[in-house]
Amino acid sequence: MFVTDLLKTKKILVTGGGSGLGKSFAARLAELGAELVICGRRADVLETTAEELRRASGAKVATAICDIRDAGAVDEMFSRIWSEGPLDALINNAAGNFIARTETLSPRAIDAVLDIVLHGSFYCSVAAGKRWIAEGRGGSILSIVSSAANSGRAFTVPSAAAKAGVLAMMKSLAVEWGPHGIRTVSVAPGLFPTKAAWSQLYPDGSKLLSEEMEVPLRRTGQHEEIANLVAYLLSDGASYINGDCITIDGGRDLQNGGGSGVMGLFSWTPERWDAFRANSRG
Ligand SMILES: CCC/C=C/C(=O)SCCNC(=O)CCNC(=O)[C@H](O)C(C)(C)COP(=O)([O-])OP(=O)([O-])OC[C@H]1O[C@@H](n2cnc3c(N)ncnc32)[C@H](O)[C@@H]1OP(=O)([O-])[O-]
Numbered sequence: 001m002f003v004t005d006l007l008k009t010k011k012i013l014v015t016g017g018g019s020g021l022g023k024s025f026a027a028r029l030a031e032l033g034a035e036l037v038i039c040g041r042r043a044d045v046l047e048t049t050a051e052e053l054r055r056a057s058g059a060k061v062a063t064a065i066c067d068i069r070d071a072g073a074v075d076e077m078f079s080r081i082w083s084e085g086p087l088d089a090l091i092n093n094a095a096g097n098f099i100a101r102t103e104t105l106s107p108r109a110i111d112a113v114l115d116i117v118l119h120g121s122f123y124c125s126v127a128a129g130k131r132w133i134a135e136g137r138g139g140s141i142l143s144i145v146s147s148a149a150n151s152g153r154a155f156t157v158p159s160a161a162a163k164a165g166v167l168a169m170m171k172s173l174a175v176e177w178g179p180h181g182i183r184t185v186s187v188a189p190g191l192f193p194t195k196a197a198w199s200q201l202y203p204d205g206s207k208l209l210s211e212e213m214e215v216p217l218r219r220t221g222q223h224e225e226i227a228n229l230v231a232y233l234l235s236d237g238a239s240y241i242n243g244d245c246i247t248i249d250g251g252r253d254l255q256n257g258g259g260s261g262v263m264g265l266f267s268w269t270p271e272r273w274d275a276f277r278a279n280s281r282g
């Protein structure tokens with residue numbers, strides 16, 4: 001789909017790059033020639049992934065153990081990265097989320113999600129942006145958000161609120177930092193199966209509809225589909241995209257917004273449709 005050296009000159013930090021979608025992004029970016037840093041809290045997960053990526057692509061892949069909720073630790077991580085050469089792009093991917101009745105959430109439970117998603121993405125964005133601005137060089141920030149950033153989502157309210165905050169940060173920075181040659185872009189994924197998301201959000205019995213019926217294209221997303229979008233958005237081919245949020249969800253958000261009331265109709269037989277037509281006034 002792309003020329004193999006699409007990202008050859010780019011050094012990219014993927015937060016949460018040791019597992020799930022972040023690992024898939026890192027793998028695709030490495031294949032396309034990027035140099036990578038992946039960060040997260042679990043050293044063993046990061047090292048295993050980094051070794052896998054090096055072996056598969058021959059790319060330079062460094063790891064950084066960092067809890068992005070800790071602003072000091074984030075700044076130290078960026079100083080260590082910069083001491084070996086500046087980044088060209090940051091992907092704010094790390095997140096935490098779980099389903100809960102909002103009225104039962106303790107302050108620590110609310111903070112656990114807000115601190116990772118909103119504060120962590122903010123700390124990383126400022127740590128990158130202030131260095132790019134000081135050096136008079138450009139860069140790109142890509143944040144993984146969610147359609148919940150626009151519509152909200154019941155039972156994952158801290159995540160929806162945090163993603164909305166990240167989206168507002170990204171749109172604001174597109175304007176404020178655009179004159180410095182820094183561009184921002186967000187990606188709102190639909191259903192992309194990962195171990196963590198499925199255990200935190202979709203335990204047995206949590207869904208009335210099958211995953212496929214939630215999506216007009218009748219399937220969940222494949223990691224390579226969103227990884228290719230991320231690669232394109234960080235490539236020079238996307239150099240005039242700034243501040244936008246691209247949804248990649250097989251149409252799921254449109255169905256939920258504009259079609260959830262008609263879901264029962266998908267299971268009507270042709271005979272039932274004929275009976276309706278015969279009895280209606282049209
Ligand atoms: C919108 C859709 C789009 C987004 C999709 C995704 O993001 S998918 C990506 C999904 N990926 C991930 O989520 C991966 C990363 N996830 C994680 O690291 C953890 O799940 C974390 C987010 C809880 C943070 O961990 P941590 O070590 O910082 O936290 P901790 O364990 O020390 O707990 C802190 C507080 O939270 C409380 N609490 C915890 N669980 C529940 C619950 N189910 N119910 C209620 N409360 C819960 C816990 O009791 C404590 O409060 P307390 O009792 O002291 O008042």
Ligand SMILES: NC(=O)C1=CN([C@@H]2O[C@H](COP(=O)(O)OP(=O)(O)OC[C@H]3O[C@@H](n4cnc5c(N)ncnc54)[C@H](OP(=O)(O)O)[C@@H]3O)[C@@H](O)[C@H]2O)C=CC1
Nearest residue numbers: 016019020021040041042067068093094095192194196197
């Ligand atoms: N999968 C899906 O269908 C959807 C995903 N998304 C978004 O996509 C992104 C990836 O999700 P997914 O891959 O499913 O989730 P995962 O839980 O698999 O990945 C999250 C990653 O973030 C890291 N992380 C979590 N907390 C911290 C922290 N405090 N500091 C540093 N790293 C941290 C985790 O590593 P560690 O625990 O070692 O720190 C892990 O590698 C998230 O932003 C999520 O909100 C949005 C909509 C749908």
